[in-house]
Amino acid sequence: MDAMEIDSAGKDEEGKAKPVMVILIGAPGSGKSTFCDLVMRVSTRPWVRICQDTIGNGKAGTKKQCLTGAASALKEGKSVFIDRCNLDREQRADFVKLVGPQVEKHAVALDLPAKLCISRSVKRTEHEGNLQGGKAAAVVNRMLQKKELPKLNEGYDRITVCQDEKDVQGAINTYTSLGPSDKLPPGFFGQKTSDAKVQLGIMKFLKKKDPPGCSDAVMNVSRDNTLSHATKEKDSNQVLESCEEPKMASVGSSISLENAPTLAFPSISTADFHFNLEKASDIIVEKVEEYVNKLGNARLVLVDLSQHSKILSLVRDKAAEKNIDSKKFFTFVGNITKLYSEGGLHCNVIANATNWRLKPGGGGVNAAIFSAAGPILETATKAKAGSLSSGKAIVVPLPSSSPLFSGEGVTHVIHVLGPNMNPQRPNCLDNDYIKGCKILREAYSSLFDGFASIVRTQEESCKDKFDKEFKGEVQLEQGSRSGDQKAKREAVCETDMNKKFKSFVKELGPNVGSSVDGKTGGQSRKAWGSWVQALYDTAMHPERHKNIIEMSDDVVVLNDLYPKAQKHLLVLARVEGLDSLEDVKKEHLTLLKTMHSVGLKWAEKLLCENNSLTFRLGYHSVPSMRQLHLHVISQDFNSNHLKNKKHWNSFNSPFFRDSVDVIDEVSQNGKAILKDENILSMELRCHRCRSAHPNIPRLKAHIGSCQAPFPASLLQNGRLVFSER
Numbered sequence: 225m226d227a228m229e230i231d232s233a234g235k236d237e238e239g240k241a242k243p244v245m246v247i248l249i250g251a252p253g254s255g256k257s258t259f260c261d262l263v264m265r266v267s268t269r270p271w272v273r274i275c276q277d278t279i280g281n282g283k284a285g286t287k288k289q290c291l292t293g294a295a296s297a298l299k300e301g302k303s304v305f306i307d308r309c310n311l312d313r314e315q316r317a318d319f320v321k322l323v324g325p326q327v328e329k330h331a332v333a334l335d336l337p338a339k340l341c342i343s344r345s346v347k348r349t350e351h352e353g354n355l356q357g358g359k360a361a362a363v364v365n366r367m368l369q370k371k372e373l374p375k376l377n378e379g380y381d382r383i384t385v386c387q388d389e390k391d392v393q394g395a396i397n398t399y400t401s402l403g404p405s406d407k408l409p410p411g412f413f414g415q416k417t418s419d420a421k422v423q424l425g426i427m428k429f430l431k432k433k434d435p436p437g438c439s440d441a442v443m444n445v446s447r448d449n450t451l452s453h454a455t456k457e458k459d460s461n462q463v464l465e466s467c468e469e470p471k472m473a474s475v476g477s478s479i480s481l482e483n484a485p486t487l488a489f490p491s492i493s494t495a496d497f498h499f500n501l502e503k504a505s506d507i508i509v510e511k512v513e514e515y516v517n518k519l520g521n522a523r524l525v526l527v528d529l530s531q532h533s534k535i536l537s538l539v540r541d542k543a544a545e546k547n548i549d550s551k552k553f554f555t556f557v558g559n560i561t562k563l564y565s566e567g568g569l570h571c572n573v574i575a576n577a578t579n580w581r582l583k584p585g586g587g588g589v590n591a592a593i594f595s596a597a598g599p600i601l602e603t604a605t606k607a608k609a610g611s612l613s614s615g616k617a618i619v620v621p622l623p624s625s626s627p628l629f630s631g632e633g634v635t636h637v638i639h640v641l642g643p644n645m646n647p648q649r650p651n652c653l654d655n656d657y658i659k660g661c662k663i664l665r666e667a668y669s670s671l672f673d674g675f676a677s678i679v680r681t682q683e684e685s686c687k688d689k690f691d692k693e694f695k696g697e698v699q700l701e702q703g704s705r706s707g708d709q710k711a712k713r714e715a716v717c718e719t720d721m722n723k724k725f726k727s728f729v730k731e732l733g734p735n736v737g738s739s740v741d742g743k744t745g746g747q748s749r750k751a752w753g754s755w756v757q758a759l760y761d762t763a764m765h766p767e768r769h770k771n772i773i774e775m776s777d778d779v780v781v782l783n784d785l786y787p788k789a790q791k792h793l794l795v796l797a798r799v800e801g802l803d804s805l806e807d808v809k810k811e812h813l814t815l816l817k818t819m820h821s822v823g824l825k826w827a828e829k830l831l832c833e834n835n836s837l838t839f840r841l842g843y844h845s846v847p848s849m850r851q852l853h854l855h856v857i858s859q860d861f862n863s864n865h866l867k868n869k870k871h872w873n874s875f876n877s878p879f880f881r882d883s884v885d886v887i888d889e890v891s892q893n894g895k896a897i898l899k900d901e902n903i904l905s906m907e908l909r910c911h912r913c914r915s916a917h918p919n920i921p922r923l924k925a926h927i928g929s930c931q932a933p934f935p936a937s938l939l940q941n942g943r944l945v946f947s948e949r
């Protein structure tokens with residue numbers, strides 16, 4: 225696999241698409257082997273079926289044999305079906321981990337009724353694994369107890385869930401038609417049942433040109449997108465499906481926009497304000513089409529609570545008709561206040577369909593957003609305006625103390641007031657749709673203009689950051705290393721080398737951001753510059769370093785070279801390939817706990833020396849130095865090395881992830897929540913009383929004397945370590 229070169233459009237040097245590993249999921253009798261047979265009989269792509277029932281050549285096969293078989297087939301560039309039950313996440317995890325991004329990882333769940341699987345298993349004869357007859361019923365029943373439908377956060381590029389024979393046929397068609405140079409669109413496909421609760425609810429839309437293999441129902445929707453037909457199809461088949469063209473059009477279009485600025489917005493005026501859905505959907509699509517290209521890589525996402533939302537389905541079909549780029553605009557089912565925590569979709573900006581008084585309550589999305597954001601949103605809104613006229617929008621930066629900020633990564637709420645057609649609400653337009661449509665257009669224009677201004681500001685601040693700090697470092701790397709450049713280097717080491725700039729680094733050549741990753745298998749996953757390798761080298765070769773204060777097989781502890789407080793230690797993980805929190809998975813839980821307990825021990829030791837200190841243990845969401853390291857830092861922040869906003873916010877915003885929370889998240893979800901570096905540019909606030917300060921000297925003067933208690937959120941769950949005094 226290492227040798228396989230795949231370009232960013234998902235093709236290798238010969239223009240072939242990446243091999244695909246399809247992990248089949250289903251009880252005995254769900255039809256996994258038949259699925260493979262039917263696809264392999266017709267497909268032009270080279271497939272290998274890895275079946276645990278047959279891999280042992282007459283003896284019982286093992287998972288290990290399946291893993292080895294799959295790895296070697298993939299290495300030969302073949303695509304594989306993993307034909308075993310794989311019913312729970314743990315069973316699937318080893319297969320997901322088996323390969324890197326050179327291979328597309330798909331899950332196809334044959335989630336058919338238990339009754340059907342049992343009756344098939346009982347009836348069958350000559351089953352490869354000899355699971356048939358009377359014993360089959362009990363086995364199937366038992367196995368189904370641990371069924372866990374796959375989730376995208378397990379690491380799949382694409383998931384298809386089939387809940388009836390029609391869905392299965394659709395999926396067979398899809399994979400049968402997947403030629404050697406085709407690529408299927410990523411995402412979650414298939415029926416979404418209420419028990420599959422944490423699935424990503426992405427509902428993309430169809431494009432005019434249907435890819436091979438979309439199920440009949442889906443193809444029909446795209447060919448005849450009248451409301452009645454589309455709705456009928458959706459209702460009868462509950463197809464929550466999307467099909468894009470299977471081949472990525474160009475390198476540019478295949479760039480992942482996962483981290484792009486994203487606005488989630490509800491349909492304005494169509495619920496409480498009773499605006500006609502057909503007309504509203506026309507306007508949404510018209511406005512999205514107008515703005516989507518102006519917004520560069522930024523994304524627009526229309527959100528609604530229900531997968532049966534008529535407005536989502538209308539918009540999806542109309543957007544498909546217009547061939548709007550589905551990476552930049554798509555529909556999403558979910559609560560707009562929980563898109564990240566429940567849906568895994570990070571939207572830094574959300575829109576609120578508000579009322580003219582800009583007040584909480586009133587139901588709908590307005591009540592939900594004001595309630596989720598907490599009273600601070602009302603205060604921040606009031607500071608901007610006292611009322612809003614229809615057709616207008618107002619951008620409100622969300623203070624970092626809002627739970628929507630810390631929990632969901634929302635940095636701005638844009639309130640927007642649409643036209644009202646509900647006689648029970650103020651300023652009803654009495655069915656005057658000429659006026660109504662005009663106002664609704666204006667409302668979307670104001671909303672998207674507001675979002676564009678946020679995107680612009682963020683881009684400018686990123687550019688400034690890059691110009692100021694990164695270019696300085698380029699010069700440094702290219703030559704002179706005199707005295708005060710040490711400080712310069714330190715500043716740059718502390719900077720947020722955000723992903724955007726990491727790709728810059730790659731382009732700038734070997735001196736600057738060369739990927740020094742030979743030790744982890746040669747994959748150039750990260751562009752770590754040489755100066756940010758210091759911790760890695762310390763962890764791997766502690767004997768070469770003098771500043772180590774503790775060392776074991778698992779960790780190395782040292783004093784931070786540029787402490788940002790009176791006491792500031794680092795606990796380094798001594799594991800290859802663990803560059804940062806992003807790499808941490810469930811398998812690292814024990815290590816995380818070890819790091820925490822070592823950090824805690826040191827905090828306690830330091831508290832014995834000075835019991836006025838308070839400590840916090842945590843990680844930076846995106847570190848500037850390679851190698852997973854836990855900060856153990858006293859909360860006085862009394863240090864000359866703490867020089868700028870980024871320094872402060874990296875320890876005092878949600879960007880700093882408490883070790884206890886990371887442990888909880890990894891044990892529950894297999895990964896830690898990471899916050900975007902954009903947070904680092906937020907305003908300077910005291911970490912105790914949350915008062916705002918214009919610059920670092922003023923902030924430092926304040927924190928030197930602030931006696932306020934720490935916020936309740938920090939006092940919970942052992943996030944702060946202090947002695948009883």
Ligand code: AR6
Pocket residue numbers: 490491492493494495496497498527528529535558559560561577578579580585586587588589590591592642649
């Ligand atoms: N997440 C996602 N979508 C939602 C949510 C949510 N939490 N809640 C509602 N929606 P509405 P309007 C969808 O009625 O018609 C308020 O009382 C909903 O299904 O909130 O513009 C205000 O105070 C629908 O598709 O907004 C105003 O007085 C969309 O959001 C008035 O209602 C908008 O529904 C505004 O009425």
